[in-house]
Amino acid sequence: MSRIPESHRSQTGKVRGSAVTLAHGAGGRSMQDLIDDVFLSEFGSNNLSDLNDSARLEAGAHALAFTTDSFVIDPIFFPGGDIGKLAVYGTVNDLAVSGAQPIALSFSIIVEEGFAISELRQIARSARAAADDAGVSIVTGDTKVVNRGCADGIFINTAGIGQIAAELNLSPKNIMAGDRVLVSNSIGEHGAAIMVARGDLGLETELISDCRSLVSMCTALAQGIPGLRAMRDATRGGVAAVLNEFADASGTSVFIDEASLPLKPEVRGVSEILGLDPLYLANEGLFVAVVSEADADAAVALLRDLPGGENVTLIGEVRTDPAGVLIMNALLGGQRLVDMPDGDQLPRIC
Amino acid sequence: MKYADEFRDPEKARALIDAIGLTLKRVTIPDDRPLHIMEVCGGHTHSIFRYGLQRMVPDTIEFVHGPGCPVCVLPMGRVDDCVTIAETDGVIFTTFGDAMRVPGSKGSLLQARAGGADVRMVYSPLDALTLAEKNPDSEVVFFALGFETTMPSTALTVLEAKRRGVSNFSMICQHITIIPTLKALLDDPQAQIDGFIGPGHVSMVIGNRGYDFIPTEHNKPFVVAGFEPLDLLQSLLMVLTQLAEGRATVENQYARIVPEDGNAEAMRAIAEVYEEREHCDWRGLGNIEASGVRFRKEYHRYDAELKFGLVQAQVPDPAICQCGDVVRGIIKPTQCAAYGRQCTPQTPLGALMVSSEGACAAYHQFDAAGIDH
Numbered sequence: 112m113s114r115i116p117e118s119h120r121s122q123t124g125k126v127r128g129s130a131v132t133l134a135h136g137a138g139g140r141s142m143q144d145l146i147d148d149v150f151l152s153e154f155g156s157n158n159l160s161d162l163n164d165s166a167r168l169e170a171g172a173h174a175l176a177f178t179t180d181s182f183v184i185d186p187i188f189f190p191g192g193d194i195g196k197l198a199v200y201g202t203v204n205d206l207a208v209s210g211a212q213p214i215a216l217s218f219s220i221i222v223e224e225g226f227a228i229s230e231l232r233q234i235a236r237s238a239r240a241a242a243d244d245a246g247v248s249i250v251t252g253d254t255k256v257v258n259r260g261c262a263d264g265i266f267i268n269t270a271g272i273g274q275i276a277a278e279l280n281l282s283p284k285n286i287m288a289g290d291r292v293l294v295s296n297s298i299g300e301h302g303a304a305i306m307v308a309r310g311d312l313g314l315e316t317e318l319i320s321d322c323r324s325l326v327s328m329c330t331a332l333a334q335g336i337p338g339l340r341a342m343r344d345a346t347r348g349g350v351a352a353v354l355n356e357f358a359d360a361s362g363t364s365v366f367i368d369e370a371s372l373p374l375k376p377e378v379r380g381v382s383e384i385l386g387l388d389p390l391y392l393a394n395e396g397l398f399v400a401v402v403s404e405a406d407a408d409a410a411v412a413l414l415r416d417l418p419g420g421e422n423v424t425l426i427g428e429v430r431t432d433p434a435g436v437l438i439m440n441a442l443l444g445g446q447r448l449v450d451m452p453d454g455d456q457l458p459r460i461c
Numbered sequence: 462m463k464y465a466d467e468f469r470d471p472e473k474a475r476a477l478i479d480a481i482g483l484t485l486k487r488v489t490i491p492d493d494r495p496l497h498i499m500e501v502c503g504g505h506t507h508s509i510f511r512y513g514l515q516r517m518v519p520d521t522i523e524f525v526h527g528p529g530c531p532v533c534v535l536p537m538g539r540v541d542d543c544v545t546i547a548e549t550d551g552v553i554f555t556t557f558g559d560a561m562r563v564p565g566s567k568g569s570l571l572q573a574r575a576g577g578a579d580v581r582m583v584y585s586p587l588d589a590l591t592l593a594e595k596n597p598d599s600e601v602v603f604f605a606l607g608f609e610t611t612m613p614s615t616a617l618t619v620l621e622a623k624r625r626g627v628s629n630f631s632m633i634c635q636h637i638t639i640i641p642t643l644k645a646l647l648d649d650p651q652a653q654i655d656g657f658i659g660p661g662h663v664s665m666v667i668g669n670r671g672y673d674f675i676p677t678e679h680n681k682p683f684v685v686a687g688f689e690p691l692d693l694l695q696s697l698l699m700v701l702t703q704l705a706e707g708r709a710t711v712e713n714q715y716a717r718i719v720p721e722d723g724n725a726e727a728m729r730a731i732a733e734v735y736e737e738r739e740h741c742d743w744r745g746l747g748n749i750e751a752s753g754v755r756f757r758k759e760y761h762r763y764d765a766e767l768k769f770g771l772v773q774a775q776v777p778d779p780a781i782c783q784c785g786d787v788v789r790g791i792i793k794p795t796q797c798a799a800y801g802r803q804c805t806p807q808t809p810l811g812a813l814m815v816s817s818e819g820a821c822a823a824y825h826q827f828d829a830a831g832i833d834h
C-alpha cells in the first residue's frame with residue numbers, strides 16, 4: 112500500500128462527537144468526514160483516496176474493477192425487492208457505473224439466531240435471480256450467525272470484480288464546463304417506497320423500489336458514447352449527493368432545472384407530505400451520468416432504446432462558476448443551492 | 462399534482478411579480494434600508510428559499526424571517542431536559558423528526574440515541590400513545606413542541622390517553638404561542654418591520670381575530686398566507702397594496718384553509734388540556750411573558766416534567782449568537798459574526814441555524830455565496 116499524498120489526508124478531528132451516529136452512515140457530509148478522518152488516514156492507497164465506486168486495478172492488458180458494499184435495510188422484504196436482490200444489484204451497479212463488466216461476486220451474511228430458514232431461502236433465490244439478470248456469478252461467500260439481538264435480522268456484504276476496457280477512463284475529474292447531466296430514471300423511488308413500506312405513515316401507494324441492474328445501460332454508454340465523462344449510481348444521499356461530489360471533484364458548478372426532473376406523482380406526494388426533497392432520496396436503480404454537450408442527445412437516444420431507459424432525462428449542465436456547488440434553477444425562475452446532505456432527512460414538524 | 466401545481470404556475474408567478482413591481486412604485490420606501498416584510502412562519506421561510514422568491518422580487522423588498530419555527534426557538538435547556546429523561550432507564554422517548562437534531566448543551570437527542578437511549582421518531586403523537594400501549598413495562602414520553610398548529614393533536618392525544626386509561630404515557634409540553642411573541646417583537650423599539658405575512662397553519666387553528674392589534678395598535682398590514690409560491694407572492698402583493706393605499710388591516714389570503722374564527726373543536730381541546738404558562742424561554746429571543754402553555758391540574762399525571770421531577774435546565778445562548786437581531790430584522794443572517802464560521806448547519810450554534818426552516822440554515826442551504834448577496 113503506497114502512502115497517500117498529504118493533500119489527500121484530512122486532519123484528525125474532522126469527525127464530530129465521540130460516538131458513531133446514524134448520520135455517519137447516511138451517505139452525506141458526516142459520512143465523508145468519518146471516512147476521511149478514520150479510514151483514509153490509516154489505510155491510504157492512491158486507489159482508495161479517489162473514493163470512486165470501484166477501485167481500478169491494472170492487471171496486464173486489462174484493468175479490473177473491485178468493489179464491496181454492505182446491506183442493512185428495514186424492512187428486509189419491500190415492494191419491488193428484498194435485501195438479497197439489493198445486495199447483488201448494489202455491488203453490480205457500483206461496478207457498472209465504473210464502466211466495468213461484472214465477472215464475479217462474493218455473498219456473505221451475518222444473520223441473527225431465530226431468523227426463518229424460509230426467508231433466508233427466499234433471499235438466496237432472489238439474489239440468484241438478480242445475479243443471472245446481471246450476467247454475474249456468485250462464486251464465494253460466508254455465513255455467520257450471531258446471538259439474538261446482536262443483528263437486526265440479517266446483514267449482507269457483497270464484493271464484486273469486473274473487467275474494464277483498458278482505454279476507458281471515467282472519472283468525475285474529467286467533467287468540464289459545457290457538459291450535460293442526465294439521470295437514467297425518475298428520482299427517489301426506492302427511498303419513497305421504503306418509507307411507505309415501513310407503515311408508520313399510514314399511506315398506501317403503488318410505489319415500488321427501483322432496485323435493478325444498471326449493467327446494460329452503463330455498458331452501452333461506456334462503449335457507445337466517447338464523450339462520457341463519469342457515471343455514479345445515486346444510492347444513499349440521492350442525486351443531490353452525487354452531483355455535489357461531481358462538482359467538488361471537478362471544481363465546476365452543476366446547474367439543474369427543477370422543471371426537467373423526472374418524478375413520479377407518488378414520490379412527489381410522499382415528499383410533499385413529509386417536507387422532504389426527492390433529490391436526497393435514495394435510489395437503487397438510477398445512475399447519474401455526465402456527457403459532453405456534443406454527445407448528450409446521442410446518449411439519451413441510446414439509453415431510451417434500452418429496457419429501463421424510458422425515463423432517461425437531461426436535467427442540467429456544467430458551468431465554471433461558482434466552483435464546487437450544485438445549483439437548482441427553481442420552477443419559477445429563482446435559483447437555490449442544493450447542498451451536500453448531512454445525515455438522513457428528517458420530516459418537518461409542521 | 463393536484464392542489465400543488467396550480468399554486469406553482471410560472472406564468473401566474475410572473476404576473477404577480479409584475480403587479481408587485483407596479484404596486485411598489487406607490488409605496489414609500491425608507492431612505493436607509495429596503496422595505497422589511499416579515500414572514501412569521503418557518504414554513505414560509507422554507508418556501509421562499511425553496512422557490513428562490515427572495516431573488517425574484519425587487520431589491521427594495523427584503524424578507525425578514527420571523528420567529529415561527531418551533532425547532533429554531535427551542536432553548537438549549539429544554540433539549541437538555543429531553544436528553545435527561547431519554548437517558549432514564551425504562552423510558553422510550555419519542556418526538557417529531559427534526560426535533561431530534563437540535564443541539565442542547567449535552568448534545569442532541571440523536572446523539573443520546575447513539576449513546577444508548579431509546580429515542581424514536583414518530584409522525585404523530587397518537588403513534589407514541591400506541592407505542593405506550595404496546596410497551597406497558599416502559600414509560601413512553603412524547604416531546605410535544607410547536608405552536609398552535611401542533612397543539613390540537615397533542616391535546617387530543619392526552620384526552621385519548623385518558624379515555625383509554627393509559628398510565629405509562631406522558632409528555633414534555635413545550636408548546637408556544639404566536640401572539641405574545643408578535644407583541645414582544647412589535648414592542649421592541651429597534652425592530653424594523655413594515656408589514657407581515659402571517660402564519661397559515663397556526664391561523665387555521667386560532668383564526669384571524671387575535672392579530673387585530675397589529676394594524677390597530679401598530680399600523681402594520683398583516684396578511685395570513687398559504688405556503689405555495691403563488692400564495693406567498695399574492696400575500697406580498699396584498700401587503701404592498703395596503704401600504705400603497707395607506708391602509709393597515711388583517712387580511713386572509715389563505716381562505717381555502719383558514720376560517721376567520723379558526724377551528725372551534727381544536728380550540729376546545731387545547732383549552733381543556735392546557736393553560737397559560739407565565740413565562741417561556743425562546744432561543745434567540747429570551748424570556749417572553751405568557752408565550753407558552755402547560756398542563757392543567759386535571760392532566761398533571763401526563764406531565765413528564767412532574768412525573769420525572771424535572772427542574773427546567775437553564776442554558777444561556779452562546780454569547781456570539783445574534784439570532785435575536787436577525788429575527789427582529791436588525792441584521793441579515795450573513796451579517797452575523799458567527800454565520801458560516803463557528804455556526805453552520807452541521808455545527809449550529811444559534812437557533813436559526815438549527816432547522817432547515819431557520820433563516821440562517823435556509824440562507825446556508827439554499828443560497829450560494831456566488832449567486833447572491
